[in-house]
Amino acid sequence: MTAATAEATTDDPHGYSARHLTVLEGLEAVRKRPGMYIGSTDGRGLAHCLWEIVDNCVDEALAGYCTHISVTLRADGSFEVADNGRGIPVDIEPKTKLSGVELVMTRLHAGGKFGGVSYTASGGLHGVGASVVNALSARLDVEVDREGHTHAISFRRGLPGEFDGDGPTAKFKRKSGLRKIRRVAKTTTGTRVRFWPDMRIFLKGATVETEQVLDRMRQTAFLIPGLTIDVRDERGEEVVEETFRFDGGISEFCSFLAKDPPVVDVLRLRGRGHFTETVPVLDEQGHLIPRDVERDLEVDVALRWGTGYDTVCKSFVNVIATPKHGTHVRGFDRALVRVINDQLRATRLLKNSDEDVIKDDVLEGLTAVVTVRLPEPQFEGQTKEVLGTSAATRIVQQVVTRELKAIFENPPRGQKQQLRAVLEKVVGAARTRIAARTQRDNQRRKNALENSALPAKLVDCRTTDDRSELFIVEGDSALGTAKLARDSEFQALLPIRGKILNVQKASTADMLKNAECAAIIQVVGAGSGRTFDLDSARYGRIILMADADVDGSHIRCLLLTLFYRYMRPMLEAGRVFAAVPPLHRIELLKPKKGQDKYVYCYSDAELRKKLVEFERKGLRWKEPVQRYKGLGEMDADQLAETTMDPRHRILRRIRIEDAEEAARIFDLLMGSEVAPRREFIAAGAAELDAGRIDV
Structure with missing residues (x-):
């Protein structure tokens, strides 16, 4: 290249x-642009060099020829990796006349992982791993046990030769070819690579953390059951040594990754698929020609749901981690969401009217390990963080759909209830998400409501000080009279039509959708619920002005319930009042001197008492006594005199206890609980006068 x-x-x-x-x-290209090959020249790039050498050993283990790998971090800054695999070929390659060891260490895109003969699955597909590490090393030593001898060769910044001492500063002499340094048993095979990173290339202070190596090697041991990996770090004051071996594979890995108690035992999904891939190959003349190649892709997935909320998903291609996932995880996600939705419908945990659960709902509390194995996978970049092989999506989706569906339809012994708990957990996550979304929408609506222009039906006053009063008036008919009766300097009017929504059993969203409730909150101007700010209220007093009949009392209770639930600070501050309009007007025919011609009564009992008193005094009155059916029957003078003029009116301050009682009564009579309402009706049935029932 x-x-x-x-x-x-x-x-x-x-x-x-x-x-x-x-x-x-x-x-030279590698040394000129190292970031293109290892991502960076800091600690991440240095670690990537180590992984490239380790991955070659892992590929031997995947092929079934390696059972032991050792990784040593030397005190002098070098790294050594050894395995008991077949060993790098030491014979001469016909075209280049170089030994196999020198070829793979000095030529980019040279290796045994392209034709699909030596390796059916490997992590190092690009064929640049070992040669890149060699190019970026001040010294690299290779020893290969093969064919009864230990073969050795050294390199300095990619050039072959010999060192006359230890370390990268020893005198170097360029020389091509392998040398035999000792005899070994013919059954002994393996490769040892030790390299000193070139600090001309890497940033000062670049290092590989011990924990990083331990995590990577532990992960690799999980992915290849039966493989033993030794790690030794000699760089610190105390030597760190760890050995990893896991016979349970990714099922054991999944349990290790999960930090929360399980809802279901680890589920294992396995399968394989086939696809055809067009790849360029060299013909006998050295020309690249396209050729269709049949590929096998193996899928192995372990997953389990826990009681927590975090999601852990690790994905691998031929034991190479793909931290940014790719096509294989895309297929896994699609299959998982589809199967869970089908099962939720089948078990009626989701009704036909309910919306489907989404990926975030399904992944809540999930720990999964998704692995695929295939020859020559296509990665996006040399760093292999994202799988790009498009066929992986389809095959993984098919395998996961088939296997997971089979588990749900025919649960293993003891897992039926666990799988039901998984479905209930997913539904719970979906409901929580929908509730949170509804709350956000309600909050946006509230903010928009509180910041929008005042409703057109508001008849505002001129002053904004503490004297200002807002009359919430029942009905448009009373509004006309109240406009003439009010003092426009400090008295504002807001009409409401009939009975507002019972907010005791309605949701916040329903309350905000109700035009009358929304108008009241908007006009008061201080927000609602937890965002209510008493200092921002536009009026010093709120006065509820309803008819003096049963319907008027009903409307008053509804309004008090609204203030109690959403604007309680107004009640606590004593700034909510109920106007007390008269129920009857007695017109005296010949009043005595100094006696008012009109006498107002505020209840039937008061009327009877007044009439008895007038009869005893010999006073006569106009028959019949006028009874107000509503505020609209009063003229402006009468309404002002009896209800709106501060000099003559009667106001009843609403205490928080009144609002609590109103909310309790509405919860009893109109709430969602049926049993208390039935008891109330049964208890009061004996007190009902049957003669008053209109049959």
């Missing part, structure tokens, strides 16, 4: 010709 860069000379800044092109031969 070659790479070209162009640099303009200072003598001719506008000139650009072939002599300005620089050709980077072999591994």
